[in-house]
Amino acid sequence: MTPRDTDLTQAGLAPSGRGRVLLLACGALAHEIIALRRMNGWDHLDLQCLPAIWHNHPERIVPAVQDIVAARHGDYDRIFVVYADCGTGGQLQAACDSLGVRMIAGPHCYSFFExxxxxxxxxxxxxxxxxxxxxxxxxxxxxxxxxxxxxxxxxxxxxxxxxxxxxxxxxxxxxxxxxxxxxxxxxxxxxxxxxxxxxxxxxxxxxxx
Known part of the structure; x- marks a missing residue:
């Protein structure tokens, strides 16, 4: 399974110029991110999701994040990784640090939701x-x-x-x-x-x- 975008056009999240932030997120968080975007009028946030099932294969997360950040950093003012550690053993944080992007703090979504x-x-x-x-x-x-x-x-x-x-x-x-x-x-x-x-x-x- 390869990384896939959410349906950005249908969700109202299609990129439109500068001054924008790309949220690179776990697919398990798409519903919540879209809800928060709509509730708060965060029209500058665009969303791209990796497959939620990759929580069963955390070794796939870091390479995919690295590839997408490298491919899309020129399209956005900032990229924010909406993953916690999620079983990567600190590797995702290290990758984000080396790429100069931020990620959400915490060991997993159970922690940051509570x-x-x-x-x-x-x-x-x-x-x-x-x-x-x-x-x-x-x-x-x-x-x-x-x-x-x-x-x-x-x-x-x-x-x-x-x-x-x-x-x-x-x-x-x-x-x-x-x-x-x-x-x-x-x-x-x-x-x-x-x-x-x-x-x-x-x-x-x-x-x-």
């Missing part, structure tokens, strides 16, 4: 499995099927036997997504907890971008 400071206060939650709005919508495609649980349900205990709680970090107050999250927790045999985070540090990072 707020990195607040998430760090839950560092002892080693038995918690986290969902966001995106993962609640796409749980089967991004978790259940890639782990083979649709074909081998007996593997559930091997993967998640040490977990106790499913924590749904909700970006939106959506009753349907909350119900989906509760059903996922029941399917996994976990206690369900919902925390409304809103957009957390993502909103702050984009405002600064």
């Amino acid at each position: 707020g990195n400071t607040r998430f760090a206060e839950h560092a002892d939650e080693i038995t918690a499995f986290y969902l966001t709005d995106f993962l609640t919508r796409q749980f089967d495609a991004f978790v259940w099927k890639p782990l083979g649980l649709d074909r081998h349900p007996a593997l559930l205990d091997m993967y998640f036997g040490n977990y106790e709680t499913l924590v749904y970090l909700a970006q939106t107050d959506d009753a349907d997504l909350t119900a989906r999250g509760a059903k996922i927790a029941a399917r996994m045999g976990l206690t369900f907890e919902r925390r409304f985070t809103g957009y957390g540090d993502l909103a702050k990072a984009l405002a600064q971008a």
Whole structure:
């Protein structure tokens, strides 16, 4: 799978001259970024996404970011990388530093959605499995099927036997997504907890971008 743009024309994000910022983001954040752009009138921000499934292959993220920054830096005044570390072991931050571009702070989206400071206060939650709005919508495609649980349900205990709680970090107050999250927790045999985070540090990072 190769990097792909979101549908920029349909989303109203097509580049139009100077004074613009390119957001190079994980596809799992596209919905939230577009919502924040519309809510705040950030018309100077354009969006290009890498495939969300690359969270299962973090080794692909850094080379793709490097290639796109090299190809598009002349088209924009700034490029902002809307990824946290996301399993790259510090390599993404090192690449951004060498390229002279900024990225969002934090280890992963669970942290910056809740707020990195607040998430760090839950560092002892080693038995918690986290969902966001995106993962609640796409749980089967991004978790259940890639782990083979649709074909081998007996593997559930091997993967998640040490977990106790499913924590749904909700970006939106959506009753349907909350119900989906509760059903996922029941399917996994976990206690369900919902925390409304809103957009957390993502909103702050984009405002600064």
